[in-house]
Amino acid sequence: MSSRAEAIFFYKVEGLYGCFSNFSSHSIVMKSRWWPTTAHYFQAQKFAGTAYAEQIRLAPTPQIATEIGRDPRLPLRRDWEQVKDDVMREAVLHKFATYEDLAKVLLATGEKQIIENNRLDPYWGCGPDGNGKNRLGHILVEVRTILRERVCSSRVIAVY
Ligand SMILES: Nc1nc(O)c(N)c(N[C@@H]2O[C@H](COP(=O)(O)O)[C@@H](O)[C@H]2O)n1
Secondary structure, X not given: OOOHHHOEEEOOOOOHHHHHXXXXXXXXXXXXXXXXXXXXXXXXXXXXXXXXXXXXXXXXXXXXXXXXXXXXXXXXXXXXXHHHHHHHHHHHHHHHHHOHHHHHHHHOOOOOOEEEXXXXXXXXXXXXXXXXXXXXXXXXXXXXXXXXXXXXXXXXXXXX
C-alpha cells in the first residue's frame, strides 16, 4: 500500500474520483429494486422491510435520502451496528461491478490508499483530525482487490 502522501482523497461527486462517493449519480439494482444511488440503498437498509426504506428509495436526492436515514426519530434496525459495513461493501461492490468505466477508474488507482476526505465523519471518512477510521476508503480498497481478482480469473479462462 502507498504512503499517505500518495493517497487518493475524494469527497465531492465532481472530478475523476467523484464516482467513489456514494452520492454519485450511478443507480444500482439490488434486492429486486432500483436505487438511484448507493447512498439511497445504504440509508434504506437501516429500516429494511419497513415503509421508511421505500420512502428513502424514492427520495429525490442522495442528500435527502441521507437526511431521512439519519433521522433519530425513526426505528433503526437493531443489528445496524453489526451489519452496516457489510451493507456498505455490498452496495459499493455492486456499483463498481455494474459500471465498467467506474471499475477502470478504481483499478487504475493501483496500490494507492483511498481516503474519504470527510472531516465531519470519523467513521466512514478521515474525521476532523485526519485520523478517522476511513471505513469507506478501506471498503473501496477491498472492492478494488475483488475486482482485480475477477479480471485476473476471467483472463485465465480466456487463455484456456
Ligand atoms: N459525499 C458525501 N456527501 C455528504 O454530504 C455526506 N454526508 C456523505 N456521507 C456519506 O454518508 C454515508 C454514511 O451515512 P451515515 O453517517 O452512516 O448515516 C457514507 O457513505 C458517507 O460517506 N458523503
